[in-house]
Amino acid sequence: MTQPLLTLSNVETYYGRIMAVRGVSLAVPEGAIVTILGSNGAGKSTILKTISGVMRPRKGAITFADKPLAGVEAADIVGLGISHVPEGREIFPFMTVRENILMGAYLRADRTHIEQDIEDWLDRFPILRERAGLPAGLLSGGQQQMLAICRAMMSRPKLLLMDEPSLGLSPMLTRQIFEIIREINERFGTTILLVEQNAKLALSTAHLGYVLEVGRIVLEGPTTELMDNADVKEFYLGLSNEGVRGERRWKRKKMWH
């Protein structure tokens, strides 16, 4: 197989003196859907933020498309082809749905194609087209998630980072979102790194999986193998972690700077 699109080797990331990511290595092959499973506070979001450049690793290296990302400004990462659908969606609530999607193309110069892309994404999500002129803050959680995905895709990324897209959604909406993830991967060939607590759906959608516990990778492999693993079965697929997820939905805001 060729070089992976994204590799992390021995990455350590801290919040002040708290070590949130403790020497993580992983590889994301081009064209694949890779998932990172882990419970609350395992460090999943921190890994994605480190890749996006809003947090700096204290040790280790990240390589994307054969280029090291060390020292690249967060605002320049998207230009290299990495797009981030953040935890909690982070849509721009007072801007219209259309303006939100347009913001995804902020660094693109091809004005005419941008308009066409916006139309295409609105075609794929009729509910968003219906509300294109409304402030995005008025959308439901599921619609906001769809919007965040459209917005992220507007930069035409090679790699899409998705942080808990199922957060706070009904089981039906969650399945719909995972369907969208699969479609994006198949239609555009976009490589996807997906962070999830919903292990069942994540494992059935992704090709490869990593299991993260308190900042360390404890298991990795093709998802078909992981699904048969006894530990995964007991801790991630067994009694679902609905209860845990229900309790934790307070919001952390902008603490990355």
Next chain:
Amino acid sequence: MVQFLQQVISGVSIGCVYALIALGFVLIYKATETVNFAIGELMMIGAFLGFTFIVIWSLPLWLAAIIAISATALLAAMLERVFLRPMVGEPAFAILVVTIGLGFCLRAAALMVPEWSSETVRIFTPLSGSVVRLGPIVISADHAAVIVATALIVTGFFVFFKRTRMGLAMQAVSQSQLAATYMGVRTRSVSTLAWLLAGAITAVAGLLLAPIAFIHVNMGVLGLKAIPAAIIGGFSSLPGAIVGGILLGVCESLAGFYLPAGFSEVAAYILVLVVLTIRPEGLFGETIHKRV
């Protein structure tokens, strides 16, 4: 009745000046979450630069205005770069104290210029002395010019925020700094741009004020009216800042005319109390909340 309307209109024109200062104040607050107590001093600097170029150097009015506005804008952007950028991530209170300190420094600097500190001055324009008649109502041309100029600037701002790439990026940063970064927006540049624009707009406010009121080195305190104006409007709303500023001007003008002496000075704060009692989030308070 005519007298009442006349008071209202002169209130609107002074209110326009408040509105412009409040606009600069809210712009900085939205983009950087900084409460900028130096905004009044930026207005003072703008007004005195205008005075220098127009009265002392006798430059043509339009040229003097352009230079004064650009210079104030650059000064504001420089203050952001040098003094506020290193404060990113510090507690809001510490940042506020920095802006208070900057205000003092600007005032002290102005006091050192002999032509500025010696007197209260007024800029006369070709319009000064002439009047505009609307039926029975007579408005001084300078007051009318303030209203027209404010309307133009506000329209320009609206177009900038709604239609330009940079305007949308500024909105985005104020709504989610994190997501704006993920879109590729350099949030630091946006902070500088916000200060630049706020500097320009407050300089305009100072220049518009100079023909209708006396300017002096301590006029910066007038700029603090931007804060009640912003609060009335909802603190982080640009349309709110404009409406709040104009409302404030009208109330002050009416209070000064119909109520015993002293009321017009406190009118701003009475208005804030009344508005907040009725609508705690301000007139244009943003009420859409993020859903999780």
